[in-house]
Amino acid sequence: MKSYELIGQKLQKAREELGMSQKDLARRLGCSQASLSNYELGKRRLYLSDLHRISKILNKPITYFLESPGENAEENTRDKDDLHNFLKQQFMREIMLEAKDLTPMQRRSVLDYIKWQKSRLSGDMA
Amino acid sequence: MISFELTKDQKALQKRLHSIALDKIRPYSLEIDAGRPGKIDKRFLEIIAQENLNAFIIPEEYGGMPLKWVTLSIVMEELGFGCAGFAGIYAQTLHAVSTILIGGSTIQKKTFLPLLLNPSGAVASFCLTEEKGGSDVSSFSTTAQLGEKGYYRLNGSKTPIINAGDAEFYVVWANTGTGRKGLAEINAFIIPRDTPGMGYGGLHDKPGLRVAPTATIFLEDLKIPSSNLVGPSGSGYLLFTQTIDRGRALVGSICVGLARAATELAIEFAKERHVRGRPIASNQGIGFTLAELATELEAARLLVWKACRRMDKHMDYTALSSMAKLFASELAVRATSQGMLILGQKGCKRPSLMDKLLRDAQMSRIIEGTSQVQKMIIATQL
Ligand SMILES: Cc1cc2nc3c(=O)[nH]c(=O)nc-3n(C[C@H](O)[C@H](O)[C@H](O)COP(=O)(O)OP(=O)(O)OC[C@H]3O[C@@H](n4cnc5c(N)ncnc54)[C@H](O)[C@@H]3O)c2cc1C
Numbered sequence: 001m002k003s004y005e006l007i008g009q010k011l012q013k014a015r016e017e018l019g020m021s022q023k024d025l026a027r028r029l030g031c032s033q034a035s036l037s038n039y040e041l042g043k044r045r046l047y048l049s050d051l052h053r054i055s056k057i058l059n060k061p062i063t064y065f066l067e068s069p070g071e072n073a074e075e076n077t078r079d080k081d082d083l084h085n086f087l088k089q090q091f092m093r094e095i096m097l098e099a100k101d102l103t104p105m106q107r108r109s110v111l112d113y114i115k116w117q118k119s120r121l122s123g124d125m126a
Numbered sequence: 127m128i129s130f131e132l133t134k135d136q137k138a139l140q141k142r143l144h145s146i147a148l149d150k151i152r153p154y155s156l157e158i159d160a161g162r163p164g165k166i167d168k169r170f171l172e173i174i175a176q177e178n179l180n181a182f183i184i185p186e187e188y189g190g191m192p193l194k195w196v197t198l199s200i201v202m203e204e205l206g207f208g209c210a211g212f213a214g215i216y217a218q219t220l221h222a223v224s225t226i227l228i229g230g231s232t233i234q235k236k237t238f239l240p241l242l243l244n245p246s247g248a249v250a251s252f253c254l255t256e257e258k259g260g261s262d263v264s265s266f267s268t269t270a271q272l273g274e275k276g277y278y279r280l281n282g283s284k285t286p287i288i289n290a291g292d293a294e295f296y297v298v299w300a301n302t303g304t305g306r307k308g309l310a311e312i313n314a315f316i317i318p319r320d321t322p323g324m325g326y327g328g329l330h331d332k333p334g335l336r337v338a339p340t341a342t343i344f345l346e347d348l349k350i351p352s353s354n355l356v357g358p359s360g361s362g363y364l365l366f367t368q369t370i371d372r373g374r375a376l377v378g379s380i381c382v383g384l385a386r387a388a389t390e391l392a393i394e395f396a397k398e399r400h401v402r403g404r405p406i407a408s409n410q411g412i413g414f415t416l417a418e419l420a421t422e423l424e425a426a427r428l429l430v431w432k433a434c435r436r437m438d439k440h441m442d443y444t445a446l447s448s449m450a451k452l453f454a455s456e457l458a459v460r461a462t463s464q465g466m467l468i469l470g471q472k473g474c475k476r477p478s479l480m481d482k483l484l485r486d487a488q489m490s491r492i493i494e495g496t497s498q499v500q501k502m503i504i505a506t507q508l
Contacts, residue, residue, distance in 0.1 A: 002506060003264055003309060003363065035442075043507055045371065045444045048229055048357060048364040063360035068308030 005042030007051075010065045012040040014058040028057055130428070132200070140200050146177055147208025147383075152479075155209035159336045160477040163329040166292045166339060170212055171247025179205075180242040183220045185227070188239040193227075195372070195434035199379040203427070206383025210458075210486040211337025213380040214493065215249055218288040218338075220376065222250035222297040224369045225314055229357025238316055241294040251293035253284040253343055254366055261499050263299075263366065264309060268345065270300035278302070278350050280315065280323070285342035291326040294319055296343065299362055312362035316354045323348030334485035335493070370494060371444050375433035377494045378450035381458040382426050384490065388458070388465040388483045389419045395469050412468060419461050426454040445507035452500035458487035 015025050026036040029050070038044035046054070046065075055062050086092060099107055132140065154169050174180060182201050184190025198220075205213035219242065226234055242248045254260070256267055268282025280300055296317040303311030317324060327342030357365055393416055396407035406412050433446035462484040466473040473480040491497050 004506065006309075044442055045367060046364070047368045048361055051364060052358070061360075062358050062364075063307070063310035066308065066310035066312075066360055066363060068306070068310075 002042055004045055006068075007046055007065050008040040008042040010067075011046070011054060011058075014060050014064065015040075018058060020058075025054075025057065029053060130431075136197060136200055139197065140204060143177075143201055143204035144207070146173065147204045151205065151208030151212050155212055155337045156477055156479065156482060159211070159482050163331050163336060163339055165329075166215060166249065166289065167337075168247075170215065170337075171249070173212075173247070174216070174249070175245055175247035178243075179216060180219065180248065183223050184239050184242060188235055189243045190239075195375070195437040196431055199376060199430050199434045202376050202379035203383040203386070203430075206380030207387050208383075209337055210380050210384045210483075210490060211335045213383065214288055214335055214338040217373065217377060217380065218252050219248075219250045219293075221252035221369050221373050222293075222295065224372055225252070225297045225356060225365050226316065228368050229314070229361055229365045230316075231353075233353070234316060234356065238295050238318075244294070248294045249289045249292055251287055251289040251296045251343075252369070253287050253290075253296050253298040254370075255284060255286065257283065257285055257342075261496065264312075264363070266299055266301045266312065268298070268300040270302045270313060270315060270350075272302070272352070273349075276352050278315065278352060278355070280317075280345040280348040280350060283327075283342055283344045285327070286330055286332075286340035287343050288338045288340050290339070290341035290343045292339070296324075297356065298343075298345070299366060300345075302359070309363040310360040312366075313359060314356040314362045314365050315350055316356060317345075317348065317350060321348055321350065332489070334482075334487070334489035336485075371447050372437055374451035374494050374500070375430050375437070375443070375447040377490070378426065378430040378433070378447070378454040381451070381454035381487075381490050382423065382430060384483060384487055385419070385426065385454065385458040385461040386423055388461040388480065388487070389416070389423060391480060391483075392416060392419070392461075392465040392468045395472065399472075406468070415464050415468070419457075419464060422453075422457050422460070426450070426457050429453055445504050448495075448500040448503040451494060452497055452504070455487070455490045456497060458483075458490050462487040 015022070022033050022036050022040070026033045029036065035044060039046050039050075051062055051065060055065070087096075099110060102110070150173055151170075154167060158167050179201070181190040182198055183193065185193050202213055202217070205216055223239060223242070226238060230238075242250060254263055258267065266282070268280065268284065270278040270280045273279045280298065282300065284298065296319075298315050298317055300313060300315065301311050302313045305311065323346045325344040325346065327344065330340045332340065356362075393407070396412050396416060397405050399406050407416065429446065429450040433443050433450045436443040436446060462480065465480050466484055469480050472478075475481070495503070
C-alpha cells in the first residue's frame, strides 16, 4: 500500500472511532470536506503541521498514523483472538465464576498468588 | 487575480542574478567541469557570500529575508542558467534549511541557520539517499539508537551526497527502531560539521553536474544529542516528503534555466551560421524546433511559478511541484539534445557550453526523484 494511503486510512479510522463526521473534522481543521476526503484517500499529502493538528484533535500520537498496519492492526487482532480463545477455556471460566463473589482485596491476593507461582517456575524469586 | 508579470523588485533581482550567472558563475563552471572532481570551488563559496544568496532561503528572524517561493524560483532559474551544478549546491542547502524550517525547534533554527550567513560562504547538506536506492526511501539502513541518556548513536552511510565534506551541517535521515513500525521509525537529525564519527568517501566522478561535488558520508557510532532530532519523534517521513515536494519545483526552475541556456545558444548560433548563403534559422526544419523549444520553455516556467505560488499561499502543491520538475527536466534534455544537433560540429567540442549543458541535463532527470518517480507521484494525486 502506498504510504499516504496508509496514513489516510489511519486518519479515517481514528476519526470514525471518535464518531466524528468528515464534515466535523474538516470544520475543526479549517479545510473543506473534499480536502479531508482526499487526505483520507491518500490523494493529497498530509504535511507535518496538518498531521500535528489532526493528532491533537483525534487524541492520537503522530506515530499512530505512520505505523505499519502489522504493528497496530494485524498483530493487535492476533493478540485479541488469542486472549479471546484463552478466556473461553473451561478452567478460566471456573476461575472467573469463583472470583466473581470475592472482594477486591481477595481478588488482589489471588493475582499475587498466581504471580508468586509463576516466579517460582522461572526461578526468579525475590 | 492571476498575474504573470514580475514585480519591479523581482525584475531587478532577475537582472542582477543574470549578470552574476553570465559574468561570474559560467566562466568558473566551465573550467571546473573540465577538471577532476574536488571540493566545492572557493570562488563559488565567495559568490554565495558576496551576493548574500543564502539570505533568500533563511527567514528574516534568523538573519535572512522574507522567504518567497516565487522569488526564489527566479533566483534558481538564473543560477541554473549560469550553471546547474552550482544551482544544485545551492538547492541542497535549501533542502537542509527547509527541513529545519518545517519541523525544527526555535533553538535549532537559531543555532544552525545563521551559520549559513558566514561571510566566507557556507553550504548545508541534505542526506537521504542510500546505496540501496533513492526511489524508495520508506526504509533506511542507517540507524539511530537511543543510547546513553539523551543521546543517539548513528551508524550507516548516505550516497551520493552533494556538499559532503563542505557543509556547515548535515540533515540526515535514520531509522530509530527495529524496522517493525515502518514509517513511524524514520527520523531526521542535524549533525554539525566535524562531529566525531562522521567520515567522507572519495569524491564521485560523474558525467554531469560535475561542478557539484558528490561523495558518500559514513556515520560510525556518531553520538548526537536528542536535542538535534528534528520535529516530534517519528516525523522524519513527513519531513522529507514535504521538503522534497517543495524542492522539486525549485529544481524545476534550475532546469528551466538550463534549458533556456541551451535554447538561447542554439537560437544565437542558428541566426549567425550561414549555409548556402542564408542563416540556418530561416530553414523551417530549424525554425520549428526553436519555436517548439521557446514555447515549452514558457510552459515549464509557468508550471514552476504556479507550484511556487501555491507554496507561498500555503495551498496543496505536491502534484504541481512534480509536474514542474518532470516537464522542466525532460525539456532540459530535449533542448540540449536539439541544441547539440543545431550546433553541429561546433557543439561537439570539449570544453564547450553545449556539451556541459547536455551532460548536466541528463543528471537533472535523476536528482530529486527520477522522471518515473515524478509520474508515480502525479498519478497518485489524480
Ligand atoms: C548528481 C546527483 C546528486 C545527488 N545528490 C543527492 C543528495 O545530495 N542527497 C540525497 O539524499 N540524494 C542525492 N542524490 C540521489 C537522488 O535523489 C537519487 O539518485 C534518485 O532519487 C534516484 O534514486 P536511485 O538513483 O537510487 O535510483 P533507483 O531508486 O535505484 O531507481 C533506478 C531506476 O528505476 C526506476 N524506478 C524505481 N522504482 C520504480 C517504479 N516503481 N516504477 C518505475 N520505475 C522505477 C527509477 O526511476 C530509476 O530510473 C543525488 C543523485 C545524483 C545523480
